[in-house]
Amino acid sequence: MFETFDPVLLARLQFAFTVSFHIIFPSFTIGLASFLAVLHGLWMATGKAIYLTVFQYWLKIFAVSFAMGVVSGIVLSYQFGTNWSVFADRTGPILGPMMAYEVLTAFFLEAGFLGVMLFGLNRVGRGLHFFATLMVAVGTLGSAFWILSVNSWMQTPAGYAIAENGQFVPADWWAIVFNPSFPYRLVHMVLAAYLTTALVVGAVGAWHLLRDRGNASARLMFSMALWMATVVAPIQIFAGDQHGLNTLEHQPAKIAAMEGHFTTNTDGGMPLTLFGLPDMQAGEMRHAIEIPHLGSLILTHSLDGEVQGLDAFPREDWPNVWVVFFSFRVMVGIGFAIMGLGLWALYRRVRGSIADDRWLQRAAVVMGPMGFVAVLAGWITTEVGRQPYTVYGLLRTADSHSPIAASAVGSSLVAFIVVYFIVFGAGTYYILRTMRRAPSVFEEGPDPNQPIRTAGITPAPHMDERGPAPSQTH
Template identity: 65%
Template sequence: MSEFLNAELLARAQFAFTIAFHIVFPAFTIGLASYLAVLEGLWLRTGNDAYLATYRYWLKIFAVAFGMGVVSGLVMSYQFGTNWAVFSDKAGPVIGPLMGYEVLSAFFLEAGFLGIMLFGMQKVGRRLHYFATLMVAFGTLFSAFWILSVNSWMQTPAGYVINEVGQFVPADWWQVVFNPSFPYRLVHMVLAAYLTTAFVVGGVGAWHLLRHRENRPARIMFSMGLWMATIVAPVQIVAGDMHGLNTLEHQPRKVAAMEGHYETGRGVPLILFGLPNDETEEVDYALEVPNVASFILTHDWQGEVKGLKEWPREDRPPVAIVFWAFRVMVGVGFLMATLGLWALYARMRGRLYDSPLLKRVAVVLAPSGFIAVLAGWVVTEVGRQPYTVYGMLRTSDSLSPIAAPAVATSLAIFAIVYFVVFGLGTLYMLKLMAHRPEVTERGPEEGKPMRAAGTTPVAAFEEPEHPEGDSHDD
């Protein structure tokens, strides 16, 4: 293996390492910002101080997660210049402006209103503070819009021409931004972010309820988190199916790797588990369900599905990694949906807060969203290989002329710094989550609610046999 190839593998590992740390923070803050907007809106609407206590509880955690997301993301932009200069030169006319729009619009919007959101509740009016919270929530979603547009263009490039020096140059910005996979990828990622936040919130609420059953903010967290699981997890399964069909249309070799299919055929079986073997081009010890893969991918029991043998070996993605990452993502998704349905059954029986087992499972599944997001990212990015711009620019042709020892040194430094800095930051967030949420009295400077407290109970979030005024928190 040549030094250049070693440098390529190390550069890919470095980018994978940094983005794996980074992606978990936006996946959490996108959903958490929207959750904070809902909580503040409910407090203003109902006057229930438990909503305000829950808002303040998660606001501190949001601030820490937002800061770590910003810092962890800065490093990646430098890698485009240091490790991937050829890619930056060739694709820069397209992806550069899109990333610039993200900073100038979404990030500045978030940063501009974040200070008011964090420190302004006692300094500005209620409506202005709520507006700031809404703008931060909108900014996180707008940031996801631009970043996913960039990534989707690299997956399904459109709206460009190649100039005389081999650069991708925009010909139609509408097609560049709204490329064929972008709508599906955006919906799938935003739903994944909401589910990630819902399971963290629900898990933290469950953890506190196991210790203090009548804690009102914890009951709100638990109930709202499981409502999101009940509603959004099945929607995400449908959105994932639509995204898969789009991927089959535009990136069939990625789907072949996801499914572990080497042979093209009709009535293709669904391989539940097995060991992909690139040498024999078969899946060893495969556990199969006849015809189901054809039905899922083509909605026809006898539909034709292309296998990896349709492409030369050098044009295929690493099959085993994509195959297993896809199964982790799907498996976790079905676990999330199952918990949501279990919670719905308990809620319909009026026993949502009565089952210790339900709460313990919610605690165990609290990090499940992060696992699914990381697995999904592996499927998306490793499945795109061996290209940076799918079908147009190979990864091996995108690398800077750098030596392997230099990349290895920077990767080792990144690993040490990231584990120390973001490890400590994560521990601090866990410490904040372990702190028991308390309902405190509002000061007069925070103003009166839009309705008198207690006049509009929200039954969806609290069981009727435990009224809002119940004082058994201790």
């Protein structure tokens, strides 16, 4: 069935499919872990039970999302050995230890404290439970640190030497870990994770406010989420601009593809192409809608700054311009939409209360999944823009593949699609059902002499499965 297909293309599609599923969960749990730590800290500082209620509400969702992220990540490791054995062999002396550092530091930290975070509030006390929650949050950030360092080294390799057998071997671990693009990628990805979580939390809060304007827990979620969008979205846009300047320095062909810039501007500034249809065969952008000189201004901070086009590189080194051009615009468009949502919320706060703006709440519900779309679009821009290399400029993708038949890769790809949609579809359905349940809030704090039901696994204090008693609601 798959004999006529290119096995390298099938292997790339398989890895793209599995990593796309995987990246959704860490991009959510990184931000959600920090959100839970903030809620726990606010509960301990203020004694207000509403923070504990919201904490418990999201903790069950975090647990399921974390589990699906772990399971989907394990699959990627096996693919290195099955479909990409040449890549694994050539880069193993560098990437192997870095992946091990991620497990030994970040993942063990997350796994070690996760059980305490989920089930330990009645057993270890509030202070130690808060510490466990903090450690899980730190662990998720640590995982992001190491994984992005690995990926960044593949984008901007540094600190290596090449042995006689062709392997990349470490020459300077400091330069390897803190390679030229790593700081920009780390900041950009962590902020993206925080915004992704904020959009989901804000959408859930807005969903329940549209049904019950008096739900205090929903009001708290909605308010905190939109504060995050208001503050962080402009910072993310600035961080993305700095990341773009770094990419221009180290991966100019990727920038040319992102901008749809086929021809080097030798007679004036490069325009900013808002929209167009890339024609890779002819090497031109058809039906382009452009703003003169703005591309040069953004990338070089000069109206007449020269920016290399794709014609400055061998055609066999061009990435897929169609994919990179449009995925980049999806990411940027959603980024500005998030900033617009945050500014809208800020305006409503100044004028009164965001909880009374029904259209803002509807917009927040629509924007709920957009963080995931932006993360996927950004990841596609990064990875497809690196092609045709796995290690940029040094190891081509076609030379990284295992000597494996197309039929084997194709059949396993079909199996992954079927299994993933069943397993992760069921998990996602469970999360969405949990989000549909309205968060309940109670006025008085929990009785210090009564055990606190934890982790969202059981209802909050003074509540049964149907919610709080009428006398205990706001």
